[in-house]
Amino acid sequence: MTTAQWSLTEHLLSSSPDEYKAATQAPFLLAAAEGRLPKDVLGKWLANDRLYIHAYIRAAGQMLATIDLPQIVPAAEASETQLVDWLIEALAAVRREERLFIDVASRYGIDVDLNPQKVEDKSTERGVVSAKDKGLGLVLIEDLFRSLHTSSKMAASSPLSLPWLEGAVMFWGTERCYLDAWSWAKSQQSFPGSQSDREDADGGAMRREFIPNWSSYEFARFVGKLGSIIDHAASQMIEKSGQQAKEEFVKRVEGKWKSLLAAEAAFWPALD
Template identity: 35%
Template sequence: MSKSSISEYLLSSPETTDLYERATQSQFLNLAGRGQLPSEVLSQWLSQDRLYAQAYIRFIGGLISRVQLPTKVTDQEVSKTLQWRILSLLKNALSGITRELQFFEETAKKYGLDLEAIGPVAEGGNLSNKSAVFAPNKVTQDYIDLFDSFSAQPHGDSEKTLLDGLVVLWTTEKVYLDSWTYAKQETPQNIDPKGDLDGGALRKEFIPNWTSEEFQAFVKECQECLDAWAAFQDGDTEEVIASGSMTIFKKVLVLEESFWPMVA
């Protein structure tokens, strides 16, 4: 890994090629891009994504608590240090996710989507059964547990480092961007979104938001901060950093693959 950044290493590894494709090119995304997702299915997924976003707030708070700004006065202003850059990134992440939650509510109201939709649960391989109450499904709960492992006690794990958290942050955001970019590429040209099964919610509102230049710039900043912070570490060898980061990267990809609902 000595000649490449940590993000390049993770993305280019033969270990993750197929897994990354499955995590970012699901049938759910294909149908979403073509306007063929029924409002009920979109509501079920969006309601889980909203719970994910709420846990993300605690996750970002946990990462902020791990940023140690330099205390020693040097020729370099604190505001120009890597730690300050990471803190600014996390501040933007927090602002972004609060806007996102508001966006969910406004768009759901506009298109008649249910943000407490009860989705199917796996039971003996049958996904037609519905859970009795609105709650996180298994994969959403796994994501919540991952995020909360970086938060304050009693759920947090003090051994998890800022580097670990930056790997999680970048991976989740990078996969989200690439997933909806794939959906956008599947979008047919010159077809009015008003005729979509969701009334145009995805193609008019959600997909443009999740593939915007602003979001692309945020993901790029996540990547650059991760790469810089990984290179800044001197307590572990490159091999240890690469191995630990790969474990986290794979875990998030597995979660993301499962986060997209199974659709016909």
């Protein structure tokens, strides 16, 4: 009989059920599912989500710069190689996502800018958004993404020497929360895909455009691929390092996971 492989991702998903529910079943999501989000509320949230994409791109670039790929062809494809492939796919996906935001916002008459302050940048002007105009969830996630470089340096000196793993967990965690949140929203729709969405407060942008995209099979496959990379690499690392090292590693990752869930919960705007 074979022993089932321990799953780091499944462990994390079950480790903080109340926090995970807060991150994936917010009143904002229910309002989106029921077509009750006014365009100004939706626009402000989309503007924050668009800036989240920018933070994601910067963090992915930093992670790519720190991954050591095998210099000799391995017998089986290395986890690092699979992670690089996933990050490249992710970068292409979030750029498509940003273009989707702008396209849908234009078609539905939704403003997706956060009070930009224009500053002089050499010979050109570019819009910037001050921290006070950003949502708390965006600020927290930007901080978490910025901390990935420091985390990878600390992990490199630990007994469990996979410096990219904690960063990969953060990318997987934010994607998994997003998938589960919008899949939950889809399950709350009274008339998914019906003509009733034309009378929605946002004109149907959420129920016709965004919710189907963020709860799709393709997105679930994309998220699941990174989860498999993480679980395989974590199991191999722990098998080599022993139970004590596993406990120290899991405790550290659980702390990061809870910080991420708090940021994800704060990302959903409070509704009047």
